Amino acid sequence: MTSFNLIDENWILVIDNDGDTKEISLKELFSNASNYKDLAGEMKTQDFAVLRILLAILQTVFSRFDADGISYEYLELDEDYRQLEDVEEDDLKDYKKDLKRTWKNLWKAGEFPYIVNEYFEKCHDRFFLFDDKYPFMQVSEDIIRNNTKNKKGTNISIKNINRTITESNNKISLFAGKDASSKNLTTEAEIARWLITYHGYTGTGDKTKFTDIDDKFTPSKGWLYDIGGIYFTGNNLFETLMLNLILVHPADFNANKQKPAWEYSPQENVNEDLSKSLVNNLSELYTRYSRAIYIDPDTDLDREFSFEVVKLLDLEH
Numbered sequence: 001m002t003s004f005n006l007i008d009e010n011w012i013l014v015i016d017n018d019g020d021t022k023e024i025s026l027k028e029l030f031s032n033a034s035n036y037k038d039l040a041g042e043m044k045t046q047d048f049a050v051l052r053i054l055l056a057i058l059q060t061v062f063s064r065f066d067a068d069g070i071s072y073e074y075l076e077l078d079e080d081y082r083q084l085e086d087v088e089e090d091d092l093k094d095y096k097k098d099l100k101r102t103w104k105n106l107w108k109a110g111e112f113p114y115i116v117n118e119y120f121e122k123c124h125d126r127f128f129l130f131d132d133k134y135p136f137m138q139v140s141e142d143i144i145r146n147n148t149k150n151k152k153g154t155n156i157s158i159k160n161i162n163r164t165i166t167e168s169n170n171k172i173s174l175f176a177g178k179d180a181s182s183k184n185l186t187t188e189a190e191i192a193r194w195l196i197t198y199h200g201y202t203g204t205g206d207k208t209k210f211t212d213i214d215d216k217f218t219p220s221k222g223w224l225y226d227i228g229g230i231y232f233t234g235n236n237l238f239e240t241l242m243l244n245l246i247l248v249h250p251a252d253f254n255a256n257k258q259k260p261a262w263e264y265s266p267q268e269n270v271n272e273d274l275s276k277s278l279v280n281n282l283s284e285l286y287t288r289y290s291r292a293i294y295i296d297p298d299t300d301l302d303r304e305f306s307f308e309v310v311k312l313l314d315l316e317h
């Protein structure tokens with residue numbers, strides 16, 4: 001089953017300029033970012049993880065298009081707006097100037113141009129929460145079944161990754177935000193928010209790894225679990241996103257094309273996360289998997305929810 005597309009469905013919690021909290025979609029957020037004061041998820045660590053996904057979208061789009069939605073002349077893009085090659089060294093100086101100009105023009109405009117939603121149209125099939133081929137921030141079932149010792153990953157309950165509960169099957173959380181009868185019941189919107197958060201803050205309590213991984217393998221704990229987080233805030237969500245959008249990177253990373261996880265297949269992401277520990281672009285860093293996560297696309301949310309995970313390689317610090 002394919003359902004709940006994060007571009008169209010409401011799942012991001014925000015507080016608007018009138019002080020009301022609401023759930024909105026990715027399309028709505030980027031169309032009206034200045035109308036919202038801030039992200040307003042279940043906790044600030046969740047907001048930080050979601051913020052990095054939003055930044056990965058902007059980093060990807062505006063590394064390829066200027067503030068008017070026109071692609072930079074020295075980049076080659078395919079029909080889905082994916083960049084085909086890194087920036088050539090001879091073009092790098094001009095590219096950095098154009099990136100600075102793009103940031104300034106976006107800031108002056110006070111809103112994001114339609115090119116963001118046009119990009120969403122090109123990669124719409126990569127943002128389904130439930131999908132058997134390209135599930136968002138997850139892997140397909142065959143990757144788990146064909147590459148683990150018992151043909152399954154470690155089972156994780158929603159109450160374990162919902163950090164307002166954080167309850168394992170062995171230890172009861174006494175002061176949770178839900179009672180015992182509903183701790184493992186959830187919604188699509190909650191799954192989306194906590195799935196992103198789990199990739200950032202994972203821990204090491206799970207046991208399953210892929211069969212071809214040696215004993216010296218160091219699993220990821222989640223990049224945000226390691227580094228914490230600091231970010232700038234503006235007067236509204238548009239300003240906050242812009243103040244943390246690093247189009248011109250201080251290190252020598254500008255020539256490298258942006259590689260957000262959704263532009264690649266589940267198998268490509270797993271291969272990358274098991275073989276490459278050094279990341280050289282921000283979109284890949286912001287969307288790096290900490291676990292190969294499998295969610296049954298036919299999940300019945302009227303029943304208790306859980307998913308399977310397998311360890312992936314830690315990032316080079």
